[in-house]
Amino acid sequence: MPSTIVTSEKPANLARRPVRTNSLILPPPAFRNSIPAPTLQYQGAEALVYRTFFLHPSLNIHCALKHRPSKPYRHPVLDAKLTRHRILAEARVLAKLRRAGISVPAVYALDWEAGWLCEEWIEGETVRAVLDRSLAGWLDAADNDEGERVNGSLERLMRRIGTLVGQVHENGVVHGDLTTSNVMLRASTQTSQDADKSAALNELDGEAVLIDFGLASQSVQDEDRAVDLYVLERAFGSTHPKTESLFGEVLKAYGQSYKGAKVALKKLEEVRMRGRKKIMIG
Amino acid sequence: MPIAIGLEGSANKLGVGIIQHDNPASNPPSPHDSAFSGDEQQQKQSSPPVRILANLRHTFHAPPGAGFLPKDVAAHHRRWVVRLTKQAMKQAKLGIKDIDCICYTKGPGMGAPLASVAIAARMLSQLWNLPLIGVNHCVGHIEMGRAITGADNPVVLYVSGGNTQVIAYSAQRYRIFGEALDIAIGNCLDRFARVLRIPNDPAPGYNIEQLAKKGKHLLDLPYAVKGMDVSFSGILARVEEMGVKLDQGTEPWLDSESQEPITAADLCFTLQETVFAMLVEITERAMAHVGAKQVLIVGGVGCNIRLQEMMGIMASERGGSVYATDERFCIDNGIMIAQAGLMAWQMGFRTAMKDSTTTQRFRTDEVLINWRD
Numbered sequence: 060m061p062s063t064i065v066t067s068e069k070p071a072n073l074a075r076r077p078v079r080t081n082s083l084i085l086p087p088p089a090f091r092n093s094i095p096a097p098t099l100q101y102q103g104a105e106a107l108v109y110r111t112f113f114l115h116p117s118l119n120i121h122c123a124l125k126h127r128p129s130k131p132y133r134h135p136v137l138d139a140k141l142t143r144h145r146i147l148a149e150a151r152v153l154a155k156l157r158r159a160g161i162s163v164p165a166v167y168a169l170d171w172e173a174g175w176l177c178e179e180w181i182e183g184e185t186v187r188a189v190l191d192r193s194l195a196g197w198l199d200a201a202d203n204d205e206g207e208r209v210n211g212s213l214e215r216l217m218r219r220i221g222t223l224v225g226q227v228h229e230n231g232v233v234h235g236d237l238t239t240s241n242v243m244l245r246a247s248t249q250t251s252q253d254a255d256k257s258a259a260l261n262e263l264d265g266e267a268v269l270i271d272f273g274l275a276s277q278s279v280q281d282e283d284r285a286v287d288l289y290v291l292e293r294a295f296g297s298t299h300p301k302t303e304s305l306f307g308e309v310l311k312a313y314g315q316s317y318k319g320a321k322v323a324l325k326k327l328e329e330v331r332m333r334g335r336k337k338i339m340i341g
Numbered sequence: 342m343p344i345a346i347g348l349e350g351s352a353n354k355l356g357v358g359i360i361q362h363d364n365p366a367s368n369p370p371s372p373h374d375s376a377f378s379g380d381e382q383q384q385k386q387s388s389p390p391v392r393i394l395a396n397l398r399h400t401f402h403a404p405p406g407a408g409f410l411p412k413d414v415a416a417h418h419r420r421w422v423v424r425l426t427k428q429a430m431k432q433a434k435l436g437i438k439d440i441d442c443i444c445y446t447k448g449p450g451m452g453a454p455l456a457s458v459a460i461a462a463r464m465l466s467q468l469w470n471l472p473l474i475g476v477n478h479c480v481g482h483i484e485m486g487r488a489i490t491g492a493d494n495p496v497v498l499y500v501s502g503g504n505t506q507v508i509a510y511s512a513q514r515y516r517i518f519g520e521a522l523d524i525a526i527g528n529c530l531d532r533f534a535r536v537l538r539i540p541n542d543p544a545p546g547y548n549i550e551q552l553a554k555k556g557k558h559l560l561d562l563p564y565a566v567k568g569m570d571v572s573f574s575g576i577l578a579r580v581e582e583m584g585v586k587l588d589q590g591t592e593p594w595l596d597s598e599s600q601e602p603i604t605a606a607d608l609c610f611t612l613q614e615t616v617f618a619m620l621v622e623i624t625e626r627a628m629a630h631v632g633a634k635q636v637l638i639v640g641g642v643g644c645n646i647r648l649q650e651m652m653g654i655m656a657s658e659r660g661g662s663v664y665a666t667d668e669r670f671c672i673d674n675g676i677m678i679a680q681a682g683l684m685a686w687q688m689g690f691r692t693a694m695k696d697s698t699t700t701q702r703f704r705t706d707e708v709l710i711n712w713r714d
Contacts, residue, residue: 104629132654134614
């Protein structure tokens, strides 16, 4: 049998959904008396994401509170070291990208001892949710006017994603967990009650924001960049089947986004060939 | 009620096991809550359709400070395989006519030991006129663990001298979600044991585990988790340096907080706490990813009580449970090969004589698991 190389989907592909319904989970101590109480949004293996208000509700600044609870199975010294390291790494990456003007959430506050990071709340939907909705229509009606119009905005969206990933890479960061669930489309601020008919167009035209840098690292190596793209490609293929042509737009835009992009794309072909997995020895 | 004999010799253990399936395929083992090595009683309670008629093992031990070399291991296997097979048949009180198939390890593993055991299997097949079944060693571990513990559809952590994988079943394959990118966890422990000249008998990992119980100072080691993958080579290099430093003992080495001297036990403790935390972390990630609640630990390192304990804490936090077995089934053995081989045999799988080769490279996800839905 040929050694078919199978790559698992990346973890956080599904991590943005609740995995356990344990009512005893509490937000970090500093937020336990907040009124209104922080609401749990997502629960992954590592972190819990709450939505709450920054500083005081009267300021009306929504924020995402990412809590990394301590892991009781780990030695406390090791646990504290890892939590500190990961929270700081995530914050540093976000700050670095933010300084470069790339659309990622702003960091508001953090406490590595208590294990939390507070960042800007991105109002809107994940690209995954938006794509799930609009792709159904696109695949059915690709050849009429409506299909053409959606097609145009889908392609524009793909190009924006490709450019965004390119900008992140250009600034020496690899995301580590690129999926369509980790790209948000910021809801447009204009109230569009009368724009129902162009809703599909609007929802595809929001600003793309990259979120969840929990597995991100600072690297300028083409190998790391290529693996980043490969993970996105696999995640894209498994969550949105029959959309290979659309993904081509992502790569096209990526290729034009910064100077070293072509080399990373070349490397991607190599990574594709071998898969992310090595051939096992022994 | 088919009976299979399994021959295993992918590393320094030679195993011969005989297994019987009581109710083939009709009565899957029912899951139960915990399986901390109390598997014998539980086996009676839940009466899984597997009966172990013989489980013999003979291990080649390298002297302290050294590892086992393929040629020595192969010679060991050649010397023992006939004796062990005879003894197993005697213990099972079976004749040649009672056996249905000969199962052997096709890979992965060390080339020379694999080949010497495969020769024995081919010989038996021709002598007794029975079909051969080539088995993937990793699948053997998983199937044995499932059969013994009754874990129904667990995320599997397979940790041994040569393998480190986090595996979950999906669409008739055991898919690898995460794995070691360089050396295996057991290899890391074994090689560390050599630096401190910790004995290889009964197993270096076992002796590290006993020493670690006396350790209390956690030293600083690298921690290398990448998504669901891990890397141990950097950790090994660092802890080996520490071992050499301790060994030379030119200057006193004191813990920075308590001012107590650092001992070999502290190094073992540090190494275990660090690498096991990494393993539990990637397993948890895989569980969150596939939405599983059960974890099954298999492979030689899986006997480690500290690893089982850490995994247990993680699993209970997630409202799940951990399944593990003791050294009879965790460490390489013949029955696991017989178990996986017999399942394949019941699906009509046969390995023709001309295909009865061995391979050092054989990924877990290459095998079609057509006995599960």
